Amino acid sequence: MLPAGYDILTPRRLKMNNVDLGNQYKKIIQFFWDPEPKNDDSEQPIWCLGCEYRQAETPCPAQSSGEPADITNRDLASTSTSTTTTSTTTDTTEKRTSTDGPPTPGSAISSFVNLASPISSSMAESSTPAWPPQFLDDFESKLWITYRSQFPPIPKTPKTGSGDSSISLGVRLRSQLIDTQGFTSDTGWGCMIRSGQxxxxxxLLFIRLGRDWRRGSKLQEESELVSLFADHPRAPFSIHRFVHHGATACGKCPGEWFGPSAASQCIQALVKSNPQVGLRVYITSDGSDIYEKQFKEVACDESGGIQPTLILLGVRLGIDRVTPVYWDSLKALLRFPQSVGIxxxxxxxxxxxxxxxGDSFFYLDPHQTRPCLTPRAESTGDEESHPYSPEELSTYHTRRLRRLHIREMDPSMLIGFLVRDEDDWEDLKRQVREGSARGRIIHVFDRDPTIKETEREGAEEEVESFDEI
Known part of the structure; x- marks a missing residue:
């Protein structure tokens, strides 16, 4: 704990007080405020969207690094085989005393520098179990979509500037003082849209590049995929398209936070409007119950074969927190080969x-604002010609792990599964069937009992004739 008179130095508070931090100071502040997790549950396997990873054979020395600024300078081609160490932090910090009253921001930073030195030295001499490098490669290869800024304005509605409680005060003030012509950033309100994206x-990455794809290969295909999500009205899955459908079909105005239900409806509608991506979307109207008849009506083509279909389940697993009875079932969902995340x-x-x-979940955090990428012309076929440069693509990836205990998770979430074909569908049903019955989240039924089947023509006459016999 800090002594009386000392305040907690968060990156946001430093920015509010106009304190300019160099890269060294920023890393020191991040070291204390937002430390990277260490592999302190190394006996437990890690499951990442159906793939299992075990503890690395040898420990790696602990070292501190913030959000990896060297990604853009790294040889992307070596990513899949590189062994990267991750930072950690100690469980205790030295106490400080002061008799001179509250410090100025500058003196407080200096104190942090002095404090960090002995801790960093002691950490350099220690070691911690390494994160499996294959897991880090897998984690880094997932597309990470965050807040963006400087994109073409998203028009506001009268509700945006009103006192509607569904729009935060900060968003209303920003819309009135800064984004007067429309939103040019989704900071503060677009995180559910970004998570859904x-x-x-x-x-789509799994369909186009395969589950085993790693960074450094197929840059052209990766660029073209990322371009689908560029922050521009003409991009098929841009935030502009999400907000527009949310306003017209879900009652969500620009600047209003989306929930899982609105996000799933937007995904379904936008995918349906862009059949060229080769995906179908099935969403449930009854929580986590999947009905095979209704699923196949969406997933099957004219010949009756199942085409790649994204299943989206909007669930609520408690009131304020995830009810413990669901813990094991929720963790098991990310072991399914069909899982595409939550x-x-x-x-x-x-x-x-x-x-x-164990009882922790690793996640990609959208709450970092980066300059937007606009759509680019598709590649001409030249190996050196891509819609985006490696540096631009690096803003859609991170090797920086973030972890959250299940007890801290909100119970409202959107669960996704990708079913590619009939074999995938049968395997998903088997996974659900063989899971623990206690706290089971997903159920698969033949048909939705609330949907009345259309009676075959002439059936009523046949029944009457039978009664007359």
Missing amino acids: ALLANT AGGRPSSSHYFIATQ
Whole structure:
């Protein structure tokens, strides 16, 4: 704990007080405020969207690094075989005393520098179990979609500037003082949209590039996929398209936070409007119950074969937190080979959860604002010609792990599965059937009992004739 008179130095508070931090100071502040998780449950396997990873054979020295700024300078071609160490932090910090009253921001930062030195030195001499490098490669290869800025304005509605409680005060003030012509950033309100985009983007990535794809290969295909989510009205799955459908069909105005239901409806509608992506979307109207008849009506083509279909299940697994009876079932869902992750799952914000270890979930955090990428012309076929540069593509990836205990998750979430064909569908049903009955989240039934079947023509006459016999 800090002594009386000392305040907690968060990156946001430093920015509010106009304190300019160099890269070294930023890393030191992040070291304390937002430390990277360490592999302190290394006996437990890690499951990342159906793939299992075990503890690395040898420990790696602990070292501190913030959000990896060296990704753009790294040789992308070596990503899949590189062994990367991850930072950790100690469980204790040295106490400080002060008799001079509250410090200025500058002196407080200096104190943090002095404090960090002995801890960093002691950490350099220690070691911690390494994160499996194959898991880090897998994690880094997932598309990470975050807040963006400087994109073409999203028009506001009268509701945006009103006192509607569904729009935060900060968003209303920003719309009145800064984004007067429309929203040019989704910071503060677009996290559920970004999490939904990430779930959809990685679904398409699996279809186009395969589950085993890793960074550094197929840059042209990756660029063209990312371009589908560019922050521009003409991109098929841009935030502009999400907001427009949310306003016209879901009652969500620009600047209003989406929930899992609105996100799933937007995904379904936008995918249906873009059949060229080769995907279908099945969403349930009854929580986590999947009805085979209705699913196949969406998934099957004219010949009766199942085409790649994204199943989206909007669930609520408790009141304020995930009820413990669901813990094991929720963790098991990310072991399914068909899993494409979970969007939502944190109070008043949304993340994209893609892996689990023990009782913790690893996630991609959309709450970082980056300059937008606009759509680019498709490649001409030249190997060196891509819609986006490797540096631009690097903003859609991170090797920086973030972890959350299941007890801290919000119970409202959007769960996704990709079913590619009939074999995938049968395997998904088997996975659900063989799971623990206690706290089971997903159920598969033959048909929706609330939908009345259309009677065959002439059936009523046949019954009357039978009664007369």
